[in-house]
Amino acid sequence: MKREYSPKEKAIYKAVLELFEEGADLNSLTVSEITTKAGIGKGTAYDYFSDKEEMIAKALFYNIEYYCESLYRGMSKEKNLYDKMNYILLSMEKQLTKTKCLIRLDHMLCDHSSTGERIRALKEKKTSDEMLPVDLIRKVLYDEISGKDAISENVITYLGMSIFAKILCYAMLLDEGKYGSDEERRDMRELICRGICREIEGV
Amino acid sequence: MKREYSPKEKAIYKAVLELFEEGADLNSLTVSEITTKAGIGKGTAYDYFSDKEEMIAKALFYNIEYYCESLYRGMSKEKNLYDKMNYILLSMEKQLTKTKCLIRLDHMLCDHSSTGERIRALKEKKTSDEMLPVDLIRKVLYDEISGKDAISENVITYLGMSIFAKILCYAMLLDEGKYGSDEERRDMRELICRGICREIEGV
């Protein structure tokens, strides 16, 4: 069962997200900026978090988790794999900020920053009902292949990685601002979804 | 034609790389650390670079470029696509630090940090003979499909992204330290190379 967050905690989470949306670099965010945006006193933040890194790491984690859950719920309504993937890609297009947040989390998971360290720690001790992007992909994949003949663990890992890689890179392309026209994006989505389906069938 | 780097510049580039190898976070590197490691005076660094961000951005850029070139040279000896891809994946395994550097560069290309900004600027005005990971993939891809029927630009972009995504994610897996055993890594490499080949043939 998920724990509840106090209003102050939520205010911090929201503030970090908003600052990020405004283009701030998560690594150079200051406590003052965060608490001002959150509308609370500087000291108050320290009653709920042990230090700045914890504020940012938990904020990222909280927001991503929330986002992944809503993605999963929406995606579940789609019938087949192609549509599910398309749903994810479309959602990411529509909620570009959240998508950027997701990319950022993923990147921080493998840098050497102290905030990255914290995020890894959070990931380590996360409960099974908290959902991160990778878990999302894994779930869809399991649903899809459950009817099929036994597939080796190795291949499942590969498929998960491959799907995740494509989605992540599409997100990064979106983030770069390259795909301006709707048609271009639609074409690319199609190619990706088809590529994913073909790859799963191929094995 | 490529410009030459002065010994001091090279010393900085080398120092940044070494510090990164030692586990330093590129965002929290200090000028003192860099110049001490480089064996030059702090003021001297400012004769060659306008600020800290430039030092780090150029260092990353320089090192990656150098690495990509050597990758390309090595890869050119391989005859077919499968072996070329396998060569890249194997090299990345053997030169894990460079690989991490590559990941880091890629991540910085889409964060909001001031160093990231600089790297994007460098990428923008890079001359055609400087090679980044994406260019590497593109080159291989062009070589491969040049004999084939005309393929739409869109599809080429998709293929490039898909290959790049797989390689990048393999690098991230390696970085995470998940793939400990040689067999696991070999299997994964095989799956990736086969996946890439199949995808190109598929279109």
Added chain:
Amino acid sequence: MKREYSPKEKAIYKAVLELFEEGADLNSLTVSEITTKAGIGKGTAYDYFSDKEEMIAKALFYNIEYYCESLYRGMSKEKNLYDKMNYILLSMEKQLTKTKCLIRLDHMLCDHSSTGERIRALKEKKTSDEMLPVDLIRKVLYDEISGKDAISENVITYLGMSIFAKILCYAMLLDEGKYGSDEERRDMRELICRGICREIEGV
């Protein structure tokens, strides 16, 4: 007549003493520490004391006074000066914490800290039935010389100071932890007591 202390006040006094016994620096004690140890709310402390300094100053004062009284009562049972002095020194050895408290009070009486200021103020307006270390010595001294020929006020002041100085320095030695062996301490006590007696007889 002595005023009564409310339970909350006493709780604060006790808490400060305990924290001091645990090795805390009186100057860096926090209100939180004190009230937590005292088992009362932070706000409550401010209903009884105007600020942190008052809490600490009064706590020290209260504890010392209490200690001096018990010292005086115990000492009164001894017949002659030598035994009285020996009693004091022995008691100090046995109640090292209280002794340290006494030293601390004495030192604070002449530093520039705000707590020191408060203690001096308390000393200034203390009623005659409150007893501080100096008063203790004075009393013994008066008892001793009351039978003798008139002694100038100057000489009495000198004697009081000299006795006090020896006792204080013995306390500081004990505090330093130098005098480990029982014999060493006994010898030192003897020398001090004899020195005090001889000095009083000398005048």
Added chain:
Amino acid sequence: MKREYSPKEKAIYKAVLELFEEGADLNSLTVSEITTKAGIGKGTAYDYFSDKEEMIAKALFYNIEYYCESLYRGMSKEKNLYDKMNYILLSMEKQLTKTKCLIRLDHMLCDHSSTGERIRALKEKKTSDEMLPVDLIRKVLYDEISGKDAISENVITYLGMSIFAKILCYAMLLDEGKYGSDEERRDMRELICRGICREIEGV
């Protein structure tokens, strides 16, 4: 051989002393205050000292050492014990600030503050040519009794402590500002010097 102090170090030492003279509490001195008074930048202080505590501890130590040396030099010109002691007491009267500094050092040697900790550490590793008040007394005492019959180590320790105690308490009396009139002070000095001489002869 004594090491030399850089101008910045000396500036810090001087600044701390001056602030102390102006009535500041050594425990609540701020780095800003110190560096402003010293006329140097805040960061510069950190090039010479690892933290605030080191600044204050070393400043006290440096000033006391310097003072004790000059006291010793001056005292050496006096022929007998009485005059030597009188010289010390008189000097303390004339240089009240230094005297206060001396008291403060002595007190800090036995408190639990972090600065106190540092001073104890400095005392621990001090070289033999650095002179603290206790060493000063010891030297005079040794000179005095060298001609006499063997005196037990215990007794020497006692005598040292007793002399030190009297001088320290006289300093504390002066500090308190009690002894306003010249005559009172002269009388007290006489009593102390005679007391010291008598005590040494007595053993």
Added chain:
DNA sequence: TATGAATGAGAATTCATTCAT
């Protein structure tokens, strides 16, 4: 009466950058 959550002024410390040598 008692509480402790909230505050924000203020302190220590760091580090990019400059500039006299």
Added chain:
DNA sequence: AATGAATGAATTCTCATTCAT
């Protein structure tokens, strides 16, 4: 050209004190 001592703006974090409940 090369240096590194000096700087002070900027940042994190603490804690005495208040006040709504």
